Amino acid sequence: MQSTGIVVRPFRDTDLPGAAAALTDVHATDGYPVEGVARPADWLRSDDVLASWVAEAGGRIVGHVAVMRPCGEGAVTLWLEQSAADGQHIEQHIGVLARLFVVRDARRRAVGEQLVRTAMGYGLSHGRRLVLDVMVKDQAAIRLYERLGWSRTGRTTHHFGAGQSIEAICYAAPGDGGFATPQSPDVATRSAEY
Numbered sequence: 001m002q003s004t005g006i007v008v009r010p011f012r013d014t015d016l017p018g019a020a021a022a023l024t025d026v027h028a029t030d031g032y033p034v035e036g037v038a039r040p041a042d043w044l045r046s047d048d049v050l051a052s053w054v055a056e057a058g059g060r061i062v063g064h065v066a067v068m069r070p071c072g073e074g075a076v077t078l079w080l081e082q083s084a085a086d087g088q089h090i091e092q093h094i095g096v097l098a099r100l101f102v103v104r105d106a107r108r109r110a111v112g113e114q115l116v117r118t119a120m121g122y123g124l125s126h127g128r129r130l131v132l133d134v135m136v137k138d139q140a141a142i143r144l145y146e147r148l149g150w151s152r153t154g155r156t157t158h159h160f161g162a163g164q165s166i167e168a169i170c171y172a173a174p175g176d177g178g179f180a181t182p183q184s185p186d187v188a189t190r191s192a193e194y
Contacts, residue, residue, distance in 0.1 A: 074156025
């Protein structure tokens with residue numbers, strides 16, 4: 001995907017230094033992420049990453065997003081509880097949108113939107129309903145997800161560090177990716193809406 005001089009492409013191992021530098025910059029600016037900055041390579045290349053992408057501008061990594069395997073996240077638990085009625089929402093059909101970040105000087109250029117839409121396309125094409133949690137402090141990210149049609153599914157508490165925690169809002173991606181939503185169990189009448 002490309003627009004405004006930004007290229008979104010799959011993450012390559014050679015992107016690790018640039019992505020780690022971008023992550024460190026974002027953390028210094030926004031306090032995101034709340035963990036993982038001490039060892040950015042491990043955080044970015046976790047064994048739970050199913051797929052990841054970078055946004056590149058002029059040869060520089062300016063953003064990143066990943067789709068992860070579910071690992072007990074509150075957003076996954078909420079989605080499973082809310083969609084249990086049809087019996088089809090089993091964990092292997094869920095992906096967690098995670099590790100989304102964009103450096104400050106690349107913002108207001110739809111970089112975050114391009115990254116999220118790329119991850120959403122992956123979810124649909126791989127039969128995975130995407131869910132996520134976002135800390136309440138990250139209002140720009142909340143506005144992005146809501147503008148793209150993500151549905152709030154509830155709240156959770158994100159625990160990190162030495163007993164620290166922060167409240168987070170959980171979302172599910174629009175479109176059913178082959179699965180009914182908790183609000184509308186009729187799969188045949190649903191369509192991907194992004």
